[in-house]
Amino acid sequence: MADLWMPGATRLDIGDHAPCDGGPAKCVPHITWDLNATAATPQDLVPYENLRRFFTGVGKGLAPHLLWNPFTGAVTQFVPATSRSKSLADKPGGTRTNRAGSVVLQIEALFFPYARVGKEVYPRLVDTPCTGWPEILDWVRSWGVPDRWPNGRPESCSRDEGTWETQAGWYPHKAVPENDHDDPLTWPAFTIAKPPAATKCLEPYPGENFFMNGAAPAFGRRSSVFTRMGERLVARGCGRYRVGPGPVLGQADVDSYEAWQREYNAAHHKGWSGSALRWPPGRETWDALEVPKA
Numbered sequence: 001m002a003d004l005w006m007p008g009a010t011r012l013d014i015g016d017h018a019p020c021d022g023g024p025a026k027c028v029p030h031i032t033w034d035l036n037a038t039a040a041t042p043q044d045l046v047p048y049e050n051l052r053r054f055f056t057g058v059g060k061g062l063a064p065h066l067l068w069n070p071f072t073g074a075v076t077q078f079v080p081a082t083s084r085s086k087s088l089a090d091k092p093g094g095t096r097t098n099r100a101g102s103v104v105l106q107i108e109a110l111f112f113p114y115a116r117v118g119k120e121v122y123p124r125l126v127d128t129p130c131t132g133w134p135e136i137l138d139w140v141r142s143w144g145v146p147d148r149w150p151n152g153r154p155e156s157c158s159r160d161e162g163t164w165e166t167q168a169g170w171y172p173h174k175a176v177p178e179n180d181h182d183d184p185l186t187w188p189a190f191t192i193a194k195p196p197a198a199t200k201c202l203e204p205y206p207g208e209n210f211f212m213n214g215a216a217p218a219f220g221r222r223s224s225v226f227t228r229m230g231e232r233l234v235a236r237g238c239g240r241y242r243v244g245p246g247p248v249l250g251q252a253d254v255d256s257y258e259a260w261q262r263e264y265n266a267a268h269h270k271g272w273s274g275s276a277l278r279w280p281p282g283r284e285t286w287d288a289l290e291v292p293k294a
Contacts, residue, residue, distance in 0.1 A: 073132030
């Protein structure tokens with residue numbers, strides 16, 4: 001299962017989560033376009049922190065999933081992948097643009113044409129270093145968004161609502177129904193798939209008895225397994241920790257794992273209830289959590 005929060009991104013959860021409607025998985029790229037510069041009058045790039053403050057403050061109602069600085073690779077995430085964000089215009093009636101898919105991931109690149117950084121001027125987004133793009137692409141792929149532009153690349157795209165409603169892929173802001181912005185103008189190419197990674201070294205399911213003391217959770221038991229388990233629960237967006245996690249098993253571990261069981265149950269339509277959603281961990285959810293081996 002993909003990570004709700006992109007690994008390596010700074011997490012600034014603004015709340016206001018709401019589900020998507022289901023359907024083809026999509027990603028919509030934008031540029032922030034903070035200033036109108038030209039080749040004759042370039043302007044300094046707006047500080048990244050300004051946009052972070054905007055999307056957590058007065059611009060909260062326009063926040064995307066990710067804010068990306070293509071010059072440094074910095075990424076901030078404001079809502080989890082399965083929540084809609086609000087960077088698209090959504091008129092009453094018709095397609096609910098921000099929700100029209102199993103996910104509708106939205107990425108704002110910190111950029112405007114003829115942005116100046118130091119002594120260099122960058123006419124197009126693709127002229128920047130695009131630092132961090134491979135990591136973003138990997139995360140978007142993990143949510144089932146294919147490497148294709150159904151309505152065309154940003155340089156030349158259409159706004160076909162039938163395609164939008166039925167086909168998964170990447171849609172420039174300009175190509176989304178009910179929207180009339182021209183961004184992102186360009187976007188980096190899909191990178192060549194990485195060679196298969198080495199087999200992950202994962203912690204095998206330790207068995208129910210490892211987690212229990214008779215009929216009760218084994219509170220007070222110490223193990224690095226609990227630390228690594230908790231770190232994965234946090235990465236999945238299920239952490240319920242005020243301190244930690246680990247290495248001593250506590251109530252926060254139980255609460256976090258039960259949140260993971262509920263999420264897994266809903267995502268995979270298992271139909272579990274009662275004790276199947278309570279501590280201790282079972283083999284299926286443990287294997288899906290992918291706890292790394294020490």
